[in-house]
Amino acid sequence: MKTNHIKGGMLLIVTTALTISAFAQQNDTMKRAFNMGRYNNSDVIDNSVPGKAREHISTNWKGRYYEILLVNDKITGLYVEGEKIPSEKWGAYSKTIAAIREQVRKDRIQARKDQEQARRDQRQAMLDEQQAKKDQEQAARDQEQAKRDQEQARRDELQAKEEQEDAQRDQAQARLDQEQAGRDQEQARLDQAQARKDQxxxxxxxxxxxxxxxxxxxxxxxxxxxxxxxxxxxxxxxxxxxxxxxxxxxxxxxxxxxxxxxxxxxxxxxxxxxxxxxxxxxxxxxxxxxxxxx
Known part of the structure; x- marks a missing residue:
């Protein structure tokens, strides 16, 4: 079983305030209707009642559909293929229940890691944007320095032709760097505006x-x-x-x-x-x- 998570700016939500009808509609004499959702893996936590953390795990585990109901981390109900299992027979499913709950625990840990990675990626994006601005400022300084170098080359009649050509190449490169920095900044602005619009x-x-x-x-x-x-x-x-x-x-x-x-x-x-x-x-x-x- 693998609990679904949302990455890339979205976040995993373990539902904490949702009233689940499965907790209120348990009929011991009728087989539960499950065929429409037998491939729906989910782990839902309901904290709407103070002091009672109710959890509903639904999963298709190794070809069989299980539903596990818990209150305060203790099992209160078990359904296999839609059939309610009496409490005296829960022991026969102890290993499967333990494996399912362990997978749920691992999925929650992974979800937290994914969420933290998303935050780190967001912070890195901000740093990259700041660096782009610094690069643009540096490009402007490089261009000004290239101009000063060119003026010095004209004043210095003994300046070698090779040094003059190097200064010209530096000037041309500085202009290219400045233009690229400007394009990068504009693209970042457009991407940010599009992201706000999409949101x-x-x-x-x-x-x-x-x-x-x-x-x-x-x-x-x-x-x-x-x-x-x-x-x-x-x-x-x-x-x-x-x-x-x-x-x-x-x-x-x-x-x-x-x-x-x-x-x-x-x-x-x-x-x-x-x-x-x-x-x-x-x-x-x-x-x-x-x-x-x-």
């Missing part, structure tokens, strides 16, 4: 996605947020969990969510990623964008 677009899409999910719940298209596994919306149709929606539903959402319907929008909540993500294909820019909500 703002991502926030807008994330907020709009939450509103869309709320409408799906309100219109009883899906019973709850967890049951929404995939959705598409474009200028021609709308599908939810692989089912094409009626035209009146499609027209309603197409009109309300023009931002999504104007491109090739899709939403997926699968085991490949921890949490919610979506991608929107822009027709005008032909660029894709990922927005993740945790």
């Amino acid at each position: 703002e677009e991502a926030r807008k899409d994330q907020a709009l996605m939450k509103q869309l999910i709320a409408d799906l719940l309100s219109d009883t298209i899906v019973p709850n947020e967890k049951s929404l596994h995939e959705m598409t919306l474009n200028s021609e149709e709308m599908t939810v969990n692989g089912t094409k929606q009626p035209d009146n539903v499609f027209q309603k959402y197409k009109e309300k969510y023009k931002r999504f319907a104007g491109g090739e929008f899709s939403f997926e909540n699968s085991g490949n990623r921890h949490g919610i993500h979506m991608s929107r294909q822009s027709i005008s820019s032909n660029m894709s964008q990922d927005v993740r909500s945790f």
